[in-house]
Amino acid sequence: MATIAPAVPSPSLHERLQRIWETPPGLFGILGTVDHKTIGKRYLVTAFTFMLAGGLEAALMRAQLAGPNERLLTPEAYNQLFSMHGITMIFLYASPILSGFSNYIWPLMLGSRDMAFPRLNALSYWLFLFSGLFIYSSFLVGQAPDRGWFAYAPLTEGPFSPGLHMDFYALGLLFLTVSTTVGAINFIVTLFKLRAPGMSINRLPIFIWGTLTTSFAVLFAMPSLTAACVMLYFDRRFGMHFFDVAAGGHPLLWQHLFWIFGHPWVYIVVLPAMGIMSDMIPTFCRRPLAGYTFVALATVSTGILGFGVWVHHMFATGLPDLSTDFFSAASMVITIPSAVAVFAWLATIWHGRPVLRTPFLFAAGFIVLFVIGGVSGVATAAVPFDRQLTDTYFVVAHLHYVLVGINLFPVIAGFYYWLPKMTGRMLSERLGRWNFWTMFLGFNLGFFPMHIAGLLGMPRRIYTYPAGLGWGTVNLVTTIGSYVFAVGVLLFLVNVLWSLLRGPAAGPNPWDAPTLEWATSSPPPPYNFEVLPSVGSRHPLWEGRLPDEGTARSVLDRGPELDDGRETLGVTPLDAEPSEILTMPEDSLYPFLLALSLLVTFYGLLTSVWAMAVAGAVLVIAMTIGWLWPGDVPEEA
Amino acid sequence: MATAVAHRLPVGRAGKGATGWWGMLLLIVTEASLFAYLLFSYFYLGSMARGAWPPSGPPELRLALPNTVILLLSSAAMWWAESGVRQGRQGRLRLGLLLTLVLGIVFLAIQVVEYSHKQFTPATDAYGSLFFTITGFHGAHVAVGLLMIAVVAVRAWLGHFSERRHLAVTNVSWYWHFVDVVWLAVFTSLYLSPRFL
Amino acid sequence: MLLSPTYLRTFGVVADRMATLGWILLIVSSVVVLVVSVLVLVGVLRRGTGSFAPVERGGPGLRWIVIGGIVVPVVILVAVFVLTVTTQAAIASPATPPGLTVRVIGHQWWWEVRYLDPSPDRIATTANEIHIPVGRPVRFEVVAGDVIHSFWIPELAGKTDLIPGQRNVMWLEADHPGVFRGQCAEYCGMQHSKMAMSVVADPPAAFDAWLARQRLPAASPSDPDMVAGEAVFTSSACALCHTIRGTPARGRVGPDLTHLASRRTIAAGTLPNTRGYLAGWIANPQALKPGNVMPAVPLKPTELQVLITYLQSLN
Ligand code: HEA
């Protein structure tokens, strides 16, 4: 037992905490840090870099498709590029970038000093980085995955796909799965245990609801991909027959397993982003979110319903009408929570006073893109029409409107919003407007015509097309629009650079936002909060200004200091009553070394050098034991 | 509420409800889903099969049935060990862990013997692939569980645990019971269901 | 100039029904997008400012959520779903049972086509060009020869996948004579882009005549060049992969060439079937369709010439 008495911030407390929480400089600090803010930034930078790589791949594809019968790329090159583009964007960008935001923001927003498992957090970053590099190392041997991001068997099986292409795919994704799963567990436990006292579940920011829903979805969806990739690898390497009809397997097994994972996954990569929007729009509309409870419920129900629609990717596979009709209905039901969210944002805007700063411009643009992408999803959910739309550029248009509209736009908005918190410096507002308009107009110019290309009968995944089918013009426009869009991305990078070099100081709360992350300095100190805050409403920083949220009950300037080593407060899962003091781990090299060992294992599996795989596995076990072995000061119960 | 007034709180937590315990619980949830998908694959390919399923008839129970009992016994031993440490009884903890370890190893050994009697291999047909992959995955989980139990047993001998501090034991025992329950699902699906379906 | 093979301008009852549903969906979608965009734009411009106003509670906005987010979408979606199901049911099977069954076998990267018939010697085999009679429903059995492909004639019907281990069935009917382009719609490897085909809808009499001709073996050549060409074909590697009925060539790897000259294109819709392209194809198939299964067979120029002459006589 320990007594925690409320304290107030003071220079000596600051110094003590700084000593306790600071990561030492040098190589050990770089590889061993477990600070969620450092890890979050690494996630953001790494995932964004993968986005640029995927974007570059797309830029090459667009050059090839600009006109009929272009000869810039060979079919082999094109097929690797579009596959790696999809794999990169879906797996190495869209989800990890949101993990980056969650990692950085969660403890700050929740009023804690770190995540529940800081070392697992470091581990999940290293695993992400290494699995990304593992997949990209396929380019070095000229054998990048080339069967599309959903890799339908039997085209991926040994006889139809010689070489290492699809081994990189199967093993790379298995590797990444570990990272994502570890990350999801960490978020859930953090939410259950590491909140500010008083932050009961009806006071959680929607962003938290988004990542929470996503994390649960990961736990249930990811294993389906794991199973599929294991089977694929076994088929290819050990001559097994999961997808081989000649020996009792079936290609549709792959499709079911993949989409049972795949459809939940597309909501996994947007729910936190929609959460970012739900928290940001109120800040810029100077009022609380309309229909908080509706939006929270919509988030959770989308996550759940997302498990019941996977067959809408398989409408042309010859399933019975009864089954396709069922999944068509389910796909329409799932639009209701999205519609609820859209109209909650609209109501917030209409009943508020929008401040037209860059983050809000991206938010407004996002709503429009979301609806365009959403209704094209509804069109593909109508089975008979989908028999025409499927596998055409109409689907490519749909997926970019939703992925770019509800993932990339909120991500850029998130950067404009939170980068000042991370770096302490504002971005340029003027450049920001240019950035928004080039991206918004470029995107629509580039991707809207894809709907038309699809309606004109252009299939997807073709490296070239003949003249005379009327596809030339739309494709040229798409290419031009994509490049305008790329310039927009470039402007964003320029703005970030400008901000780092000479951006004006941000101060703790440049947007006068209501959530806890704005209560600490920008950038926050290693320990986040000098005294741990307690929360009395949904908008701790707006208290006293909203009539019906009553008297201010949040306490931000007085609270436990917890300065006996790295400590933070544990609470009860639902009501967030303080329940224990949590001892947090020190920096450690184990996460890095464990991830490295796993990399050795995966290269062993890739090359069939079994000794290497086994050596890696033994190292993994050794690292795990070393990691978990209690230190000199075992925590006292 | 709040921590703006003085409070007395424990530092860390012993078992259920600790962060580590939640972590283990969620790991079990996702692992259970993995086995659910593997068994889904088994039934899916079974439903699509054109010939008999399983092609060589239901697998024999001669070894598998006793083996199931052995695994169940190991779970009981684990429970005995864990409830021991909760009362601070070090001897029961050590003995229970040892017993679990031995029973687990026997289970794996019998599994290997059963494998060696099989007329088919993972590369024979899809059924073979499924049989060996599913039981193999389970076997791998047993092996990982045994490793964890071994580490915990060493720590038990070093006197790391007490009635107040035994999170590692609790976690390992949850994991072990989970592996057991998975076996029951695997056993029912692979060994029993072909006899009834 | 060809027109685009768009499925919004259709020539058969299956595609017609799909297009009707499609137009409704596109119009409803456009209206939804328009309404929301206007709401965003007006909402932002109406009270938007450049500076931070004081925080207020504002209206609860629940009416927006209930009407815009629940009631209106539910009404629209129920209507859309009813249309989906009724359209689906309407095109499930033709009014009169089809008298003709065509089996389409997908290969990397070409289409084998068989007109099924109870007596095996009346089965006509061809490739990449499917003839059907106008105004009569035709049943298609689509199967995969290797990997998954998807059979798709936008102007006549939607897609049906060809899946190993599975025999999918669909039907279509053309109500106008014409040539309709189709293209493989499931990514099937390196030359997925060049796996096209065409469906030719003929008046019934013309169709019957065509089918009767396709059933016949190739006529024995008379002209000496053609005789020489046939000899080149049957004595070189060609015969290992191709069938020309009426000759010893019985290969099954590539398309049946018995009536090659009757087709409009070669190499799965990739090239026009002219003397020049035929020669170019045979001399170097890998240059025209990289990665396809047919290798360049070394031939002397004279051999190539007589071979082409022979192939062009296969009518
Ligand atoms: C970012 C992720 C994301 C999101 C959020 C969605 C959202 C939706 N998707 Fe999408 N989808 C993808 C990513 C996503 N999709 C990807 C990547 C693919 C392609 C995979 C591949 O093949 O490579 C795909 C493919 C895909 C298909 C298969 C197409 C095919 O291959 O044939 C279908 C079919 O039903 C579909 C449906 C839907 C539906 C109904 C929604 C709904 O959730 C949308 C709901 C939202 C709205 C409708 C807008 C807001 C609502 C209103 C304003 C109310 C009023 C509206 C109406 C009354 C209509 N999607």
Ligand code: HEA
């Ligand atoms: C989050 C997901 C995401 C994002 C952001 C994008 C972004 C883009 N995508 Fe992609 N895309 C997918 C997810 C995504 N895509 C998926 C899942 C598929 C399906 C794959 C499959 O079928 O398997 C797909 C498929 C796909 C296709 C279809 C390929 C085919 O079927 O043959 C095309 C074709 O145009 C395309 C284009 C683009 C373009 C032009 C961008 C642009 O937005 C990219 C813009 C970014 C940059 C260009 C880089 C940054 C800019 C700079 C560094 C400045 C300097 C560079 C230049 C000036 C060139 N994408």
Ligand code: CUA
């Ligand atoms: Cu065949 Cu694509």
Ligand SMILES: [Cu+2]
């Ligand atoms: Cu989907």
